[in-house]
Amino acid sequence: MTTELLQIHPSELRFVFELKKQSSCLIQLGNKIDQYIAFKVKTTSPKKYCVRPNIGVIKPNEKCDFTVTMQAQRTAPPDMNCKDKFLIISTVVPFGITEDDITSDMFAKDTGKYIEEKKLKVVLISPPSSPVLLPVNGDVKQDQSNQINGLKDRVLSGIENIPPPLRVSAEVNGLEPALDTREDKTDVDFVLSHAENVGDMNPAKDDVQLNLAKGCEELESRLCMMDSKLREVRAPEFRLSIMNAEVTMMKLNEEKRANIKEKDLLKNELEVLKRKRNAKVQAGFPLLFVCMVAMVGVAVGYYLHP
Structure with missing residues (x-):
């Protein structure tokens, strides 16, 4: 059989690699013939990736998608070069067959059937750098911190009838301010409240959230493995x-x-x-x-x- 069974797009798996974060990639399979095609996805690192679904049936001249999720990694490979491979096995099956009827014997080469195998390599991409992105664990945005710093400069320089630093401290201690402007009070309270929030951040909360995120990722990876095993046994x-x-x-x-x-x-x-x-x-x-x-x-x- 010289005709290709499947059309695969894209031809490689691209993952945006970030430490301690999951990344997903979508692959689309297209049936190029007028018969039913069954496919199965294999990888050289089954504990590192989760494929949903890893088996399926594609009707004539139709398309099917599957998602590959790379689990969170603690270390980056040298030079961002990943040696993992994926293998997509496909074969022609009888008309009207369903996903539950697929067995591993259908993809055996000793049966004499035509088995098509296509290999996909894994490519790791560095995340795009942006100064507006939020840091980990919900810290203050950069533009918001710039706004706070600008308001502090306004307070210290006395622009827009804002009292000098000594009078601000006196106002906080309960003394009468030199100027009773509502706009100035709002700006000062805004600066003080944000400064107190930034100073009261507890690093212990960040560790707890990081541990919770790791636990959720481990549970999700286990669920993916159990799902794939159930599909094979079912x-x-x-x-x-x-x-x-x-x-x-x-x-x-x-x-x-x-x-x-x-x-x-x-x-x-x-x-x-x-x-x-x-x-x-x-x-x-x-x-x-x-x-x-x-x-x-x-x-x-x-x-x-x-």
Whole structure:
């Protein structure tokens, strides 16, 4: 078979690599022929990646997507060069087959079927650097910190009728300020409140949040592995249950046929009995009629010839 079965886009897996963060990549498979195609995805590092779904069926001239998630990594590979590989195996399957009917025997090369294999390499991309991005664990944005610094400069320089630093401290201690402007009070309170919030940050909370994030990532990776294992185990069990159901249906059909035959035999026997009884009744009537005719004839003869 010279025609390619699947069209894969993109031709490589690109992940935005960041330490202690997950990254996902979407791959699209397109069926290029007019038959059903079953596919299966394998990787050289199954504990490092989670594939959903790792098996599937693509109808003629249709497309199917699967997502590959790279688990959070604690260390970066040297020179951002990843040697992991992915293998997409595909083959032609009978019309109307479903994902639950797929087994590993369908992709065996010793069966004589045409098996197509395509390899995809993994490419790691550095995250784009942006000064407006939020730091980890919800710290203050850079533009917000710049706003705070600008307000502090305004307070210290006395612009827009803001009192000097000594008068600000006096206002905080309960003394009467030199100028009673609402706008100035709002700016000073804004600066002081943000300065207190920045100073009261507790690094222990960051550690707790980091531990919680790690726990969630580990749970998600375990769920992915369990999901993939269940998909592989579910297909044989489902086929076995279908076979058991078919055997049960065959037995029930045989019992139904046997009951119908018995019912027909009983009907035939009943009809034979009815016919015999009717025959006996019909056979008795002519004899009685002959006797009656004979008696009438004797009586008539007696009266005619005394």
